[in-house]
Amino acid sequence: MLDLKALIFPFPNQPYAMKKYVSLLALAVVGFACQPPAEETVDYTAMSDAERLEAAKEIAHKTIMVDGHVDLPYRMKVGGFTLQREILDVSVRTPDGNFDFPRSKEGGLDAPFMSIYIPAGNQQTPGASKALADSLIMMTERLASTFPDKFAMAYSPSDVEANFAKGLISLPMGMENGSGIEDDLSNVEYFADRGIRYITLTHGKANLIGDSSYDTVRLYNGLSEFGEQVVKEMNRVGIMVDLSHVSDETFKDALAITKVPVIASHSSARKFTPGFERNMSDELIKAMAENGGVVMINFGGSFIDSAYAAGSSKVREHLVNYMAENNLSRGDSAFKAYAAEYTAANNPFPTVQKVADHIDHVVSLVGIDHVGFGSDFDGVGDSLPTGLKDVSMFPNLIAELLKRGYSEEDIAKICYKNVFRVWQAVEDYAASQS
Structure with a gap:
């Protein structure tokens, strides 16, 4: 039988020990009484669709959200953006396109990576790729300086966090197509200084760096010798290696060389689009996860559903x-x-559910730590899924993930924590090399 007296008074003949024991017992009782109540776990799966959408909107607005790829700069160029005046004014709601400030705020998007997109055709003219990259970077900077109450440049995760606290939309930049480097390795550091934080090694055609997934011609069967130097230099100066658009062999070569995690800024799962090399095979998704990287899911119709x-x-x-x-x-x-x-x-x-299927597939293969959003808004025309036609509709996707049992912490990882981890690792490695 349990001796309650012995439990309460374990030291009957040791006054000092007894006194100390009672003091500790009292502190424990007071400490227990002062503990805040355990946070109640919300079962989002039990909510109605309407309730879940409201919860998703709340989560979207209180959580930093990063999108790995938004083609606004090139849309501004096509729309007639000049240094004298902004013909395409995305500080207000625009009648077309997928991104502007009001809709970004509605959807909870805080840090869309601005794609400094260089068409493969520019590769035919020496100097044309770098010149276009400089122009689009200048346009992005001009957007931030023209509307400082709405937009701000961001060059690190801490910049995004600071801008988020001020209610500003961050504009980090990634260069889509490494042809902007031209044939000069020093341009890697040049673009790091200009604020570029990732470089997509290729685009629609092979370039001096390596082979493209869209190109039937394979010049190098992976990275070129110059491309190997480019990856190493990107590691050294703190630019993330982006493996969207590259061929499978280029992908594998880059993973073998890089000293830090990589990203695929706007790619989806090839499982749902058999034969579409632009998306990532299960083998590549697993290899990227072993590297510590992140695949950021593209929302474009041809990426989501064959x-x-x-x-x-x-x-x-x-x-x-x-x-x-x-x-x-x-x-x-x-x-x-x-x-x-x-x-x-x-x-x-396609539907929002189809996009969530891609996220589910990556998570089932390699876990929650290796997936993010890479919409390709303003870059995939009118092919976007029903319910994900522009940046205001991110809560629809979050609601679908909540319906499937994803937690708030899971959502936070997908929204920003995963890509922040990679971005910070790249920054830290570059700092260690200086």
């Missing part, structure tokens, strides 16, 4: 025939109304 291309082609063909049969043009209001109605009734677009 059925999208066929479905959209059928819709497009029908609408072209309708215009011809009714002697209409794309600008006619009658055609616009019909096209909207027909497309809605024959919706070829």
